[in-house]
Amino acid sequence: MTTVTIAASSGAAVTAAAPGSRVDRLVTFAVAPDGTEQSFPLIVIRGSHEGPTMVFTAGIHGDEFEGPAALWRLAEALDPSQLRGTLLLVPIANASAFAAGMRTSPVDNENLARIFPGNAEGTLSHRLADALMRTVVEKADILIDSHSGGVRLAFVPVAGFYEGGDVSAAVTARSLQIAKQMGIEYLWQLPPVNGVLSYEAARRGIAVCGAEIGGRGNCLPEDAENYLGAYLSVLAHQGMIDPAHKRAETTACLEGDWQTTPDAGYLETVVSLGSRVGKGETVAVLHDALGQTIREFPAGFDGRVMAVRHLNSVQSGDLAICVVKETIR
Ligand SMILES: [Zn+2]
Incomplete structure (x- = not known):
């Protein structure tokens, strides 16, 4: 698989792909203080058939590895010729935090999960948030943002949704539906927090699920497997892949x-x-x-x-x- 570098300012070309194909890209969005160009990885999988656009983000925090591992496996598992719609996968959203094995970026000490929709004139993390939101997330009909406990915490599997606040009743209903279709152990009514990617996307009318599985600074195989099964389940419930991947919908909810x-x-x-x-x-x-x-x-x-x-x-x-x-x- 050839990886192509493209600037976030390239507009629709960033997420473009021919029908029935996969394209791997590094999307550049800023120059770091040491002069090196900064990018995030993007896998575009465009199905042979028209359908919704689903965006998957992981690695918003640089010490969470279950989501990245599951997204790589998802990209390998899918056959674009059998896919209905388009997937945009960002497996390691926060490269500078990942490089340091930290929750936050060591470059500007920002928590990427508190600064969306970002600022194109800001420091590195703010520019990253802006580029992710404008070039990828705003293309989504559905966003699944995968997190874990990172180095400091450990979570039971929860598929989060928003209810109330600035999120419309229609988006709440769609988000709850997506969270249920993940088919993991619990739903979680997420506290609305400004600057969190999933909340900011939900406020903009996108159906979202913000999920947590595992943590402890590592990636247990069963946790990555759980995420992968959840992604395939949502894709199947949405009619984008073979319905055999559907899991039973989750009803147990944590608040x-x-x-x-x-x-x-x-x-x-x-x-x-x-x-x-x-x-x-x-x-x-x-x-x-x-x-x-x-x-x-x-x-x-x-x-x-x-x-x-x-x-x-x-x-x-x-x-x-x-x-x-x-x-x-
Ligand atoms: Zn996180």
């Missing part, structure tokens, strides 16, 4: 957000990821450097452990544990 720690220290999680916990049950304990208990974190309600801290060292204000309520959608 809630993280508890943060007010103090620094060593955070010990005392419940298992994915387990059920009761109101008032201790779910995590913070220790000082002598091993003494600084504080205990109780569950605020009966719920499920959706995500845990993996990196035991915490600063004041860091994410500590995520216990959420369970519903059915």
Whole structure:
């Protein structure tokens, strides 16, 4: 497979491909402070038959590897001659953060997941956000943005959707449908946060799913496999590939957000990821450097452990544990 370098300013040529073909591109969008040209990778797979455009992004955070691994495998697995519609895959959106193995870019310390739709006149990360949004994401009928817990956290598999806020009822309904069609363990009603790619896309009328699977700074084969199966399932439900890839739609839904720690220290999680916990049950304990208990974190309600801290060292204000309520959608 030949890789072609193209400037993000090249307009429609960035995402163009002949019917029934795959094209691999590096899309340049800025020059780094050291003078090197910066790019993001883009795989365009155009089916032989007309259909919707689905955009898949991963690696928005540079320490999350399940999404990239699954997208590479998706590109290998698909036969463009059997595809209806077009796929735009960005497996490692944030190259500078990936190179450093960090959540944020070491060039300007920005969190790419807080600065969409970006700014063409801004620092490297802002220019990247602008280029991704204008050249790729705005082409989407459907966007699936894959994340994980990265180095610091670990998640149960959740397919996130938005409801309310600036997101229209029609987009909410479509997004919930896409999240269900992923067929992973849980749905997650995402907290609306300005600057997050999936939220900004949803506000612009695109059906989105923002997903989390795994973390711990690595990529378990079963987690990449789960993402791959979820992508194929949505494509099948949308009529873009063989319906045999459909998974049963998810109905179990999680609602809630993280508890943060007010103090620094060593955070010990005392419940298992994915387990059920009761109101008032201790779910995590913070220790000082002598091993003494600084504080205990109780569950605020009966719920499920959706995500845990993996990196035991915490600063004041860091994410500590995520216990959420369970519903059915
Ligand atoms: Zn992430």
